[in-house]
Amino acid sequence: MTLNRKSPRGNPLLFIQGNEACVYGAIHAGCNFFAGYPITPSTEITEGMSVNLPGIGGTFMQMEDEIASIAAIIGASAAGAVSMTATSGPGFSLMQENIGYAYMVQLPIVIINVQRGGPSTGLPTMLSQADTMQARWGTHGDYTAIVLTASSVQEAYNVTIRAFQIADRFSTPVIVLLDELIGHMREKVELTMINNKNPVRRKLPEVPPEWYFPYKNTLDMVSHPAPFGEGFRYNITGLIHDKAGFPSSVEHEVINRMEFLRNKIMQHCQEIWDYREFYTEDAKYLIIAYGSAARAARGAIETLRNMRIKGGLIELKTVWPFPYLPISKIAEKAKSKIIFVAENNMGQLVHPVNEIFSNSVKVFNINRFDGHAIDPYEIVDMVKENIYA
Amino acid sequence: MHELSDVYSYLRWKKRFPAVWCPGCGIGSIMGAIIRAIIDLEIPKDDIAFISGIGCTGRMPVYLDFNTMHTTHGRALPFATGIKMHRPEMKVIVVSGDGDSLAIGGNHFIHAARRNIDITMILVNNSIYGMTGGQVAPTTPIGKVTHTMPYGNYEPPFNPVELAVSAGGSFAARGTVFSILQTTGYIKKAIKHPGFALVEIISQCPVQYGRMNNLGSARDMLLMQKKNSVPIKKAKEMSEEDLDGKIITGIFKEEIKTEYSSAYRNFAKEIRDGTGREDSP
Numbered sequence: 001m002t003l004n005r006k007s008p009r010g011n012p013l014l015f016i017q018g019n020e021a022c023v024y025g026a027i028h029a030g031c032n033f034f035a036g037y038p039i040t041p042s043t044e045i046t047e048g049m050s051v052n053l054p055g056i057g058g059t060f061m062q063m064e065d066e067i068a069s070i071a072a073i074i075g076a077s078a079a080g081a082v083s084m085t086a087t088s089g090p091g092f093s094l095m096q097e098n099i100g101y102a103y104m105v106q107l108p109i110v111i112i113n114v115q116r117g118g119p120s121t122g123l124p125t126m127l128s129q130a131d132t133m134q135a136r137w138g139t140h141g142d143y144t145a146i147v148l149t150a151s152s153v154q155e156a157y158n159v160t161i162r163a164f165q166i167a168d169r170f171s172t173p174v175i176v177l178l179d180e181l182i183g184h185m186r187e188k189v190e191l192t193m194i195n196n197k198n199p200v201r202r203k204l205p206e207v208p209p210e211w212y213f214p215y216k217n218t219l220d221m222v223s224h225p226a227p228f229g230e231g232f233r234y235n236i237t238g239l240i241h242d243k244a245g246f247p248s249s250v251e252h253e254v255i256n257r258m259e260f261l262r263n264k265i266m267q268h269c270q271e272i273w274d275y276r277e278f279y280t281e282d283a284k285y286l287i288i289a290y291g292s293a294a295r296a297a298r299g300a301i302e303t304l305r306n307m308r309i310k311g312g313l314i315e316l317k318t319v320w321p322f323p324y325l326p327i328s329k330i331a332e333k334a335k336s337k338i339i340f341v342a343e344n345n346m347g348q349l350v351h352p353v354n355e356i357f358s359n360s361v362k363v364f365n366i367n368r369f370d371g372h373a374i375d376p377y378e379i380v381d382m383v384k385e386n387i388y389a
Numbered sequence: 390m391h392e393l394s395d396v397y398s399y400l401r402w403k404k405r406f407p408a409v410w411c412p413g414c415g416i417g418s419i420m421g422a423i424i425r426a427i428i429d430l431e432i433p434k435d436d437i438a439f440i441s442g443i444g445c446t447g448r449m450p451v452y453l454d455f456n457t458m459h460t461t462h463g464r465a466l467p468f469a470t471g472i473k474m475h476r477p478e479m480k481v482i483v484v485s486g487d488g489d490s491l492a493i494g495g496n497h498f499i500h501a502a503r504r505n506i507d508i509t510m511i512l513v514n515n516s517i518y519g520m521t522g523g524q525v526a527p528t529t530p531i532g533k534v535t536h537t538m539p540y541g542n543y544e545p546p547f548n549p550v551e552l553a554v555s556a557g558g559s560f561a562a563r564g565t566v567f568s569i570l571q572t573t574g575y576i577k578k579a580i581k582h583p584g585f586a587l588v589e590i591i592s593q594c595p596v597q598y599g600r601m602n603n604l605g606s607a608r609d610m611l612l613m614q615k616k617n618s619v620p621i622k623k624a625k626e627m628s629e630e631d632l633d634g635k636i637i638t639g640i641f642k643e644e645i646k647t648e649y650s651s652a653y654r655n656f657a658k659e660i661r662d663g664t665g666r667e668d669s670p
């Protein structure tokens with residue numbers, strides 16, 4: 001729905017769902033290929049792409065399943081497309097093998113997972129953040145994931161654009177983890193990138209084909225395999241491979257490939273990490289959350305502050321790689337006494353937090369897994385209970 | 390005939406040989422046939438995307454000087470679909486084992502055929518899972534022994550050609566490694582055909598299938614292919630009983646009908662030009 005208004009910057013203002021915001025974000029980022037399979041609560045993204053892509057010269061396909069969907073977007077990416085898919089729990093599970101494939105062959109793709117309750121069919125129409133760990137560890141083998149998230153409809157738009165930019169920057173799959181609440185609620189959105197002058201476009205190598213090695217170690221540690229059909233004939237394989245893309249099990253090449261894939265992400269964490277702070281400077285009681293849980297936490301902190309309890313929030317925009325450095329710095333500076341991790345699952349995000357603080361600071365987990373959003377008062381009560389304990 | 394040096398120029402042969410395949414395996418002959426078909430059709434190497442799944446057959450792309458992609462088990466067709474849809478001007482060729490294309494990838498197979506997307510599908514039918522060491526495939530004949538059918542197979546096999554045709558594929562042929570020249574002709578026709586084009590090639594796996602079923606050497610297995618082959622025309626006059634265990638060869642279907650990627654382009658153009666249906670977005 002249009003608000004029929006423009007922002008002061010002259011951008012359109014819309015009143016739409018988070019899922020619809022993802023569609024605008026994808027189109028404005030430069031997405032020109034979508035393949036997907038309908039699943040609640042992400043279907044509006046698939047439907048929105050089917051409306052928008054044909055008219056702008058892109059491709060939309062509804063595939064026979066989610067395995068085919070992710071295979072098609074990786075294939076399209078090999079051919080130079082800026083591609084994405086969207087799904088929820090059961091479909092996300094089906095995609096795992098090929099997420100690892102895209103990572104191994106270094107082809108950029110974007111996967112939006114609007115989380116529902118699980119396991120299995122779970123709670124199709126209800127809220128959950130229970131794929132937090134699956135997004136990190138879902139595919140088999142050693143793997144370094146980039147996972148971004150959002151806690152409002154505006155952010156769903158922004159994060160989708162960012163996901164495409166980061167996928168292209170690091171030539172790797174990027175997962176956007178939303179939850180059902182963010183996907184389905186309606187809020188005001190400013191389409192800030194509607195006239196994007198720099199849509200994501202795949203790079204061509206700067207060397208002639210005879211010198212070209214698709215997987216050579218580059219100065220900035222990122223390789224960008226050339227799109228098919230541009231004269232750079234090479235091999236893509238999910239087997240461990242050498243710089244030319246040929247399978248290899250030579251020890252040093254295996255180690256080199258595995259480290260390269262990890263380092264290209266881990267050495268650029270500062271570029272990837274994104275988070276927001278609320279009242280953290282003096283936060284004796286620090287809450288860590290993302291998505292809809294972070295919305296509840298913001299409310300809780302207002303209440304706590306009114307009670308003169310020094311609560312603060314780090315709201316994650318990057319879930320993985322986990323922003324351990326900024327979090328530990330903020331907690332140290334604020335001399336935080338207790339850390340609370342609020343999440344809509346039985347305890348997942350709490351694990352990396354525990355890893356940071358091991359025994360130095362107490363960590364409590366605030367969980368809700370009945371398909372409903374966390375209530376700010378649950379957080380307030382939990383904080384009060386534990387600080388006076 | 391093709392000069393050997395011409396064929397060699399299509400191989401990444403300085404880098405990748407000797408190949409992984411066992412001595413006597415039919416996959417090498419099929420690779421040669423594909424190269425010869427492409428030489429005859431004079432398609433530039435840069436215009437070919439050559440995609441495989443996983444298996445002995447799946448190892449073919451690495452040897453060939455095209456845009457090559459060795460994907461995941463069973464998924465070559467949806468990967469190829471993505472490539473074809475983004476670059477419709479490319480010739481997209483998929484090679485796939487019988488397990489790859491009909492078991493784990495069976496759903497993708499019928500849907501690619503249903504869409505009639507312009508992909509050439511070379512299905513290497515060796516009646517077995519070669520790479521994993523000889524387990525039953527959806528093409529293993531009843532009674533044959535495999536490592537997971539130690540008492541003889543009791544599952545009826547697929548007929549890949551019939552499957553492709555009934556799902557909507559517009560070209561389907563079957564050849565053998567023994568009659569490799571004839572098979573090369575089918576491959577050529579399939580590559581030229583605008584639509585989903587299947588060439589099923591009966592191949593020998595002497596090391597797994599042959600050994601477990603006492604079929605002798607690769608040479609013996611090739612002679613069996615010769616003995617059992619019946620051209621489609623002759624087969625029409627034979628009874629079902631007489632056809633039992635026979636390999637019917639020839640072109641089963643060749644029809645021009647709406648091709649998916651060009652249909653999509655036309656539809657998208659109509660939407661861009663505003664000449665699409667009234668209710669289109």
Ligand SMILES: Cc1ncc(C[n+]2csc(CCOP(=O)(O)OP(=O)(O)O)c2C)c(N)n1
Nearest residue numbers: 443444445446462486487488489518519520
């Ligand atoms: C998801 C998955 N399951 C199982 C395997 C193991 N696997 C590798 S090849 C193969 C079967 C190959 O048989 P076929 O497709 O007939 O090809 P061939 O080796 O006979 O050419 C299997 C089961 C795998 N790689 N991936």
Ligand code: SF4
Nearest residue numbers: 410411414445519594
């Ligand atoms: S196992 Fe069979 S199919 Fe595989 S390479 Fe050996 S002979 Fe060929």
